[in-house]
Amino acid sequence: MITITVGLVTRGSKMSQNMIKVTYRLETAGEIEPLAAKIASDQSTGTFTELPNETAEVQARCAARVVEISHLDALDTSSFPDPEGVGRYRRADVTIAYPMDAVGTDIAALMTITVGGVFAVRGLTGVRVRDIDLPPEWACHPGPQFGITGSRHLMGVDQGPMIASIIKPSLGLLPEETAAVVKTLCEAGVDFIKDDEKLMSPAYSPLEERVKAIMPVIDAHQQKTGKKVMYAFGISSADPDTMMRNHDIVASYGGNAAVVNINSVGYGGMAFLRKRSQLCLHAHRNGWDILTRHPGLGMDFAAYQKIWRLLGVDQFQINGIAAKYWEPDESFVQSFEDVMTPIFSEDDRPLPVVCSGQWGGQAVETYRRTGQTLDLMYLGGGGIHGHPMGIAAGVRAVRQAWDCAAAGSELEDYAIDHPELAASLAKWG
């Protein structure tokens, strides 16, 4: 990898202002340098033909500049299909600096100027946004209201992982059927329960009916045991007014959390909700795969998660080791590190939610590969509901697996005198 730092001072530039630095992985059958320069021009003051008004003063205010190019190995196959087939395809990580004067602190401006338009540029055979480096002015965004500390406080879990489950089947249960599952899960000893992300307010289980059926179960469990299990209700709506009404329903019955499908409500929905929210916001990133699954295209989680954290995500689902979905383990491990890295302060870190196909068997590897932290929620769906000895045993098995991880033991050894874990290993191991 050869890194070239491009001279920062260009014609008419005014470098006293802070810059937003965006790093892209570019891929092209042509040359990287002119392509990078074209992107910087297109995304600020330029167009396809010379203009008399594009003066030095105009450029000084707004022109974006290429500040670093790190060349990578070329590819034989292009990321976007290249019918002309003239490869090989050169690649580089290119950092472009955008003046704060041109972008400001609005997320819509950031995404429009530094992300959206770049994907339309001709001559690219691939482009992926790798990271977005934001200057201190961006600390103006609210960030998480609860985050890791607040989530622990609300769940009453001072230390150790927060053990969580989800209602299964994910869709189709009536409110009273759902409440019965909640009762079982509370008695089984979970810290957190959530609606499936696909459950919002369908005809057979309208949100208010579901809240009215579930919250008395949560309250009765608290009366009996002193423990308030956190239940995250699916309040998402593409209409922010509806989402706020949903929020208010949950809050009015004493609920303290909500599942938000961040991509399906959009930046506007999330921004609107966060300003008015008293609930802990559990983000499901359903749809994120569209943006990230092709490694040469779209966006890295490092960039994506920053925006949603600034918008106020308290708990962030990030898959796990051996997820049921396509995501490779190393991508999950990187995501965990991403959300645990402060943007502007420790408080802007959401609680990482390890999920998807989890049954406890992944606890030891998760612990080892994520810096041996227990600041996480570990969410099992089928891996708890499908336990051969029942749901309570499923929860015990998961707790045993995490005790094992924290003790530095191996699951097979630990299972010898922990029959629930042994049963999980026998079924899924």
Place this chain on the structure above:
Amino acid sequence: MITITVGLVTRGSKMSQNMIKVTYRLETAGEIEPLAAKIASDQSTGTFTELPNETAEVQARCAARVVEISHLDALDTSSFPDPEGVGRYRRADVTIAYPMDAVGTDIAALMTITVGGVFAVRGLTGVRVRDIDLPPEWACHPGPQFGITGSRHLMGVDQGPMIASIIKPSLGLLPEETAAVVKTLCEAGVDFIKDDEKLMSPAYSPLEERVKAIMPVIDAHQQKTGKKVMYAFGISSADPDTMMRNHDIVASYGGNAAVVNINSVGYGGMAFLRKRSQLCLHAHRNGWDILTRHPGLGMDFAAYQKIWRLLGVDQFQINGIAAKYWEPDESFVQSFEDVMTPIFSEDDRPLPVVCSGQWGGQAVETYRRTGQTLDLMYLGGGGIHGHPMGIAAGVRAVRQAWDCAAAGSELEDYAIDHPELAASLAKWG
């Protein structure tokens, strides 16, 4: 192409309710049929392991079903890279029907259930949402407030294409400098002017300052000529409250239009704005390319544009013939047909905005390939500002090109006694 219609009546199904039908282009190194069935299960009631509660009743309420499979030619190269390289890669267009009981009419539910999760499924080497067929209940969404008819009325253009331009350079002009460009464009005879999509409310040109500088120019031109040029101000913000304040600023100074970067404000932002808006909403789809540029991945415009039309887009930018961006001409032609096809009624059609690298030279081909309609806005930026005889000549050249198209003539012939068009042809032809 072999089409198989799968039996609609499955175990416990209740087919009396309306269904949402989504067509996906699936690609896999494995078999299409089990993959399609897995998607239908994962996106409704299933998970990775058997569950005791997934009863026939639950499935009847919510289970999605594969209703049609049309096999296509296999590919040698996968869309997502396939490190195991076991292709060829089978492809099919697969239609899955989702019960309205499970989804309802909320766009967040639709996107979460029928789109988002599908991209996470293992075993796919490619997936693209081709179309979304919505039942009549979905006519509850507001749709465009102005659309084609309202846009014509506001601009005072009863017939023929609406000729439009954009402020250039796109970024960097101060409000008074922008107003000077507006004056020139008004005098040059355009029907519509817009801020560049990258211009919202930056420090050097705050929205209110820009509105205060520009609207008197629009008003003075109307006083003098009787014609109110439509100016679309960039009001986008990721914060719906801010966007509404921006909307109100424009309206309070007598403006009647706004540019909305739909992907950068999200469904929530657009839904919130539309309910309260008195402005004609000109949609820029900046960022759309991320979802559509790879032909085997993401989404077709046919599906995407429906959602934004239901949310209330009045004018929709869709590129043009020989765009400056990557998009092929046939994709633009299809997009034009998409937006001109009613979803539930003629009134839910937005005004198509033909743009990107347009200078008039594409008018004849555009007219021929889009059903010989003049119900469109034709937007020239550099192609008007960069005209060798000046901006007024640039606008005249574009009008001449469209007169030529409507007359069924060829540009070269028409240019003989139309010097402005001749100059455009000499520069860009």
